[in-house]
């Protein structure tokens with residue numbers, strides 16, 4: 045069985061969405077003093093590689109603890125949208141030809157922008173993003189779960205503040221995984237898993253995302 049880690053390591057250099065809480069990971073007790081090590085972990089629900097629950101955008105929508113565990117696994121279908129300029133809009137015409145060869149039942153579509161090379165830098169905010177029509181067409185094709193190796197599938201602090209991908213996918217009861225990495229290393233025919241913490245009432249959760257083949 046091959047396993048490929050698709051998760052950024054959480055540390056002080058973690059890229060944070062503008063306005064989200066800072067990440068901190070401090071020592072509470074030490075082996076030297078108390079005999080055991082315990083740390084205090086403080087972070088937002090959308091920090092690092094994480095999944096958005098419908099409740100992130102939908103009032104009274106399903107929260108992360110209400111999502112059945114099986115929803116955090118599926119067939120990995122990767123769409124190559126690399127080589128883009130900062131804040132490029134990725135349109136359905138760029139995506140559709142890459143999906144026609146795939147059976148999309150139980151698929152989790154991953155958009156590979158290549159933006160993880162900018163992780164921890166200011167450039168990470170200026171990622172390419174998906175045109176709203178992409179989510180609408182994916183829903184028509186029966187796909188409700190998507191992911192991207194960037195801060196968001198919608199534009200971050202730009203001219204387009206509609207959050208249309210979030211509204212469409214989460215509004216349909218789907219899931220969005222953000223800040224993935226290593227999407228180019230997913231082998232053909234792989235499955236992908238991104239189990240979330242069962243946070244009561246949570247609008248999202250950090251995950252350990254990975255691709256695997258049996």
Ligand SMILES: [Zn+2]
Pocket residue numbers: 090094095096222248
């Ligand atoms: Zn999020």
